[in-house]
Amino acid sequence: MNNNKPIIDTQTVNHIKRWRLILGKYADHHLNQIAFDQNDLRLAQSLDFLYRHEYRQRGLNVDEQDHTKHKGKGGSNHHSVFNTISWLNKTRKLFPKSTFERMQQQAIERYQLHEILNDPSVINALEPNMNSLHLLMNFRGQLKKEVYLAVKELIQRVVDQILQKIKPNFINAISGKKHRFRPSQIRCSQNFDWRATMKANLKHFDQNNQRLMIENVIFNSRMNRHLPWDIILCVDQSASMNNSIIYSAVCASILAKLPTINLHLFVFDTQIVDLTHLAHDPVEVLMSVQLGGGTNIAKVLNYAEQKVKTPHRTIMVLVSDFCEGGSLIELYITVSRMNSNRIKMLGLAALDDNAEPVYDLQISQQLANRGMQIAALTPEHFATWLAEVM
Numbered sequence: 001m002n003n004n005k006p007i008i009d010t011q012t013v014n015h016i017k018r019w020r021l022i023l024g025k026y027a028d029h030h031l032n033q034i035a036f037d038q039n040d041l042r043l044a045q046s047l048d049f050l051y052r053h054e055y056r057q058r059g060l061n062v063d064e065q066d067h068t069k070h071k072g073k074g075g076s077n078h079h080s081v082f083n084t085i086s087w088l089n090k091t092r093k094l095f096p097k098s099t100f101e102r103m104q105q106q107a108i109e110r111y112q113l114h115e116i117l118n119d120p121s122v123i124n125a126l127e128p129n130m131n132s133l134h135l136l137m138n139f140r141g142q143l144k145k146e147v148y149l150a151v152k153e154l155i156q157r158v159v160d161q162i163l164q165k166i167k168p169n170f171i172n173a174i175s176g177k178k179h180r181f182r183p184s185q186i187r188c189s190q191n192f193d194w195r196a197t198m199k200a201n202l203k204h205f206d207q208n209n210q211r212l213m214i215e216n217v218i219f220n221s222r223m224n225r226h227l228p229w230d231i232i233l234c235v236d237q238s239a240s241m242n243n244s245i246i247y248s249a250v251c252a253s254i255l256a257k258l259p260t261i262n263l264h265l266f267v268f269d270t271q272i273v274d275l276t277h278l279a280h281d282p283v284e285v286l287m288s289v290q291l292g293g294g295t296n297i298a299k300v301l302n303y304a305e306q307k308v309k310t311p312h313r314t315i316m317v318l319v320s321d322f323c324e325g326g327s328l329i330e331l332y333i334t335v336s337r338m339n340s341n342r343i344k345m346l347g348l349a350a351l352d353d354n355a356e357p358v359y360d361l362q363i364s365q366q367l368a369n370r371g372m373q374i375a376a377l378t379p380e381h382f383a384t385w386l387a388e389v390m
Contacts (some may be wrong), residue, residue: 046091050107068238088125101131123150128157134242137286152283159282162250166379170254173383174261174390193218229313229390231255232264232304233279236320236350238295244350245289247379249282256280266308267294268300270325274280296326301334305343312342315389321350322360322367331363332370339371344389349376 017036021043036044092100104127109300123188126132136151196218204213233255235241245267256263256279265279265287266272297320308314316338324331338345347367349359357376368374377385 004005020044023165041092044091046087046094046103049087050091050103068301088122092127094123101127101129105131107137118144118147120147120150123147123154126154128154128161130158130243130246133158133246133286137242137245137289138364151236152287155286156283158246159286161252162247162379163254163282166250166383167254169380170251170383173260173380173387174255174258228260228262229315230262230264230308230310231315231317231386232307233266233317234297234300234319235265235267235319236269236291236295236297237267237289238269238321238323241319241321241350243352244319244348246286249289251379251382252279252285253282264304266300266304268296270296270299272300272303294325295320295323297324298320298326298331298334301331301338305334305338306345308341315346315386317346317348317386319348319350319373321358322347322363324360324363328363328366332366335370335372345372346385346389347372347374348382349374351376352379 017040018037021040039327049121061122088104090105094100095103133155136154197214197216198212200218201212201214202217204215205211206213233248233252235245237245252263252265255261256265263276265275265278265285267275268287270293273288275285275288278288296317301316301318304316308316335345345367349357349364349365352358359376364374373389375382375385
């Protein structure tokens with residue numbers, strides 16, 4: 001029996017299907033030997049709904065093409081099967097989380113699907129994660145009033161996730177230093193007393209295997225701080241500081257509620273905004289910042305210096321990429337003066353999405369030479385650093 005139809009193995013079929021999903025519906029006539037099943041079709045519909053905007057940006061009338069020259073695989077592939085809200089809901093289920101988040105980001109940033117920004121039901125359908133928070137902060141000025149509450153709710157959900165992760169260790173580090181003569185029942189790594197633990201377990205030493213068997217782990221309690229500290233948190237809100245602003249707002253909300261800390265919170269670019277009255281509420285802080293603009297560090301440090309009452313019990317925390325747009329001479333003079341006045345200064349470098357430090361090495365080194373301690377740390381490690389300085 002003669003059969004002129006080529007035999008295609010499973011691996012080749014899957015390979016061609018992947019190319020069809022990458023290239024879109026307009027590759028159908030070149031790949032017509034492959035038929036989509038229902039799951040393949042749903043994937044193709046989701047991708048076509050979003051990436052038809054790429055064709056449109058290149059001058060192709062995709063709406064006319066869809067109506068007059070459509071050849072779907074196993075059923076209609078027309079984008080009208082989706083609106084934005086149904087596309088979000090269905091696409092979330094079709095793709096891995098990381099893939100969906102990238103598609104969601106491209107929908108807003110690259111293809112300007114502004115209905116995502118102007119429909120409360122669409123905002124509610126967004127994944128509550130850092131990516132969504134970045135997008136909403138970047139496009140906050142384009143939001144309609146009716147979606148304001150939906151945006152706040154999503155930001156609150158992301159903030160709650162961050163708080164749940166960092167708050168216990170943050171408070172534990174800040175609340176007091178270790179008391180080595182008073183044991184604690186709180187089993188926390190930061191309270192671990194390795195010396196006392198080794199001493200208490202020496203009787204369990206295994207001679208044969210030359211190992212110390214730990215049966216009793218000892219933790220230190222912490223002493224409460226009684227003398228208050230003034231912490232002045234200056235946060236750069238230029239365009240490169242997205243992640244740092246989010247974590248700074250969360251850290252500020254924790255510090256603002258501690259009884260032995262008086263917190264001032266300033267956000268700045270070339271202007272300064274005092275958000276001290278909102279510091280306890282990270283959502284309101286994030287709704288108030290305006291990402292973008294230049295950077296004038298000297299200006300905010302001079303302004304913050306006026307708030308100092310007790311220099312030797314004041315910590316000036318600068319969160320920035322240290323890319324100064326103002327006068328470097330004025331910046332260096334200001335830092336030197338504050339150092340001579342015994343004000344403790346901490347410079348916290350910006351981190352990117354991968355927690356990699358992004359900052360001006362030359363300027364930060366000059367600040368370090370004049371008395372500012374510089375580090376690139378996650379919020380948890382920042383708390384430990386702050387506690388050590390206090």
